[in-house]
Amino acid sequence: MEHLSFDFVRKILSRLTALGFDQAEVLLGNEHLTEMEVDVSSFSLLRNTEADNLVLRAIQGGRYGSVVVSQLDDSRIQMGISKLQDQVMSAPVDEARAFAPQPLVAMNEMGPLEPQHYAMHNSLSQFLVAVGEAYPECVLKQALLRYHRGRRIRVNTVGHETDTTEGYYSFGVRFLSKRNGKTSQIGFNGSCAADLGTDLIEWGGIRRALESSVREINLTPLHGRFDGHVIIAPEALYILMGHWLQNLKDEKILSGVSPFRDKLDKPVCSPLLSFSIEPRGTSFARHEFLTEEGFGSEPSTIIKDGILKSYMLSDYASRKTGLPRGESSGLNWVFGAGKTRLPEMFGGIDKGLMLGRISGGVPAANGDFSGIAKNSFLIEGGYLSRPISEAVISGNIFDMFNSITAVSQDRSNDGIALIPWLGVDGMSIKGR
């Protein structure tokens, strides 16, 4: 671990500056993972990994290069430096490349700094018992409890020197439920936490997902087709919002595919939707101090009452397009709470769908998408009537976020996102 120091990284930076680069940057990362795995309700694997990652970047005459080295002996570093020289020489001039200046806070540590093997084993054991007692019809296919620790030391020639460390736990489960020869669909859920103080079954939406799985045992195929209301559960909304947000990020903005290129301070979705990023929000398990490029991460409002207030662009994409840079790398989502209680959202729906999870691909460039509704229920007469299978939901993702009818007061917190239930209209649901 002696290499995890400013001294080590500064020496590499000196080697780069001695080569005459206009600007240079060295980023040394160290990632630790401890993973405990349960397969088919039985412990199977304990895994730990330790990985170093050295990123060398340089700019000369507007030409930029970047090389990653995962072995830190002198000969490998020298090979990396030689490759970096080749890359810089071969790159076209691009004045949009630059490195991050020194942020306000240079050092940060957050979360647990070491894994607790005994506590992890105890938590998982208790989870197996808790699920067996509360949901005996539920069969756990896989459970992964992980401890993550990441440290990053960054120095560059524009005065940046930072050292940040973040530790946290994550937990993911895959399960189904069985009774009298009938089986629910596979369910997934996951969450993050800063410590193991809370029972795993109470993390995020895990208990809700297990309860739903038991209710899904009597699922039957959906027949016919209808167009109408869909209540999107937090797990499905996380996926769909992720697709929508891609249109505010580098690839879709730079390639010209995004429809939001000229929409800053203009409506981009329903006025019922507000969405922000809180990289160090106290209600979250994870915390981001610096963006991936090294700028200080700050809270930002992305959408306010349907109006686009910020893009989520890197500094590079910002300089290329003239649009403002994102204030963070996008960790910790906060959807604004709505005014409607969840039961009331169902109450007004004569026939609709409660979308628990969506299995499918990414939307087409024009926003059209299709997906199979998983862990989902038919809504009839204002109530959840029955679990359904073989239902394909389709629509246009831009139209969908323009057709929001309600946002729930209740929000689910999975440790990295605070997400409500969303009511939308105009979706097409096709059964067998």
Add this chain to the structure above:
Amino acid sequence: MIDLRSLKSEFAPGSGANRVYSEIRYQDNRETRIDLTNGSLETNFQESVRGVSARSFSCGYWGFSAYSNPSKDAAIAALREATRNAKFLAGRSEKSNAGIAYPTAMQFKKSYASTKTPISPAIWIELLKALDNYIVKKYPDLRGRRLSLWSLEIEKQLATSDGSEIHTTVPRAFFQVSMTKDSKTGPVSFLDTRGGLGDLQDFFLDTPQSFESWIDEIYDMVSRKADGVKPTSGVYDVVLAPDLAALLMHEAVGHGVEADLVQAGSVLWDRLNQMVANPLVTYVDIAHTYDGAPAPRPVHVDDEGVEASDTVIIQKGVLKSFLNNRETALHFEQKPTGHARAFQYCDEPLIRMRNTALLPGTTRIEQMIASIEDGYYFMKPGRAQADTTGEFLMQVGTGFEIKGGKIGRVLRDSAITGFALEFMNSISMVGDEFHWDTSGYSCLKKQLMPVGLGSPALKCKVRVSGG
């Protein structure tokens, strides 16, 4: 590189109930990626992800440990930690009937690395810039364009406590061009990819002019898609082109026979030696050689030191075998045939497909199309997902109507859905021309994994979703 032979004395295999199986793996994943987006060099990086890991099996539990700075000391530390991790779990609970198979140990060395001199990134960037200029001048009505070159060469060295010693190097390289054009209903994209087993210089060391006809074809498709129609939703007879059929078989069927997913309740768990598909269907996971040539992702020995051989999954419609690692092979009393693979040095081997191939039949694709009165011809796959029930959804990037036995209008993006068993039983014609997919597909199952996919065209019945 580490001399793994010098570490043999570090293995402590024990015997009887105290037998400990262990493996040490050194791995280097060398990757290059260059992306030119609307003329800007968005990505230009070279990465070498290398390290050493060890895994141990004791009393029914696995322990694993990995370090990114490969050295003899790191390998020894990883081995000791892996054994300690397995024993940590074993010390807290007992497992009955837990064990692994011990097939014949293997000594094997093979490199598919390019014999041509590697090319400087500058040459590749010049190639992309020349082609980008060609696109800009000839097709100014495009909304966006992206040209990407990438390669991944994986070198592995493995030593196991039961005597296997392996050293392999397998590269692959791809060139992808994507175009986006405006249409009346918003932007429309189309992309195409070339490449396969080998390095960039094996496939793409050519003049820009030699790629222009390919570029023209991509522009033609995106233009036709911009004027395309939505398919009408419903259940149809369709023809699936080889690329799409291969990916659909991989997602909907291949995952369902991975023994770890079988144990987790896959729809095929109780169908061994039963008819699960039309008798026209024979589906094999090729280890390394097909029709006398290397498969796209050759595996001679897997990451548990097990010799890889072809696994016949479905023979004339009958499910014949699952895909196993050492542990599930013992559980299902099947022969391990080399499916345990890890993506990076820090990943544990999982049961993975290698080069799944639906073997060719006798029908020409023209006959399939001519046999359909009202249906679709689906060519290019997008993303696909299936779960253990076998229910799948596959996006279709390129397709055509079939009307009166003839190809009709081009389709916009669409999707097909269904269930694995219904799909396999609906196959009524299997094409006579087999193709390996060249899209550079990597499958995600806890870890990414490069895989090969192959198939001829198929005629079958699926649900079509047109939005």
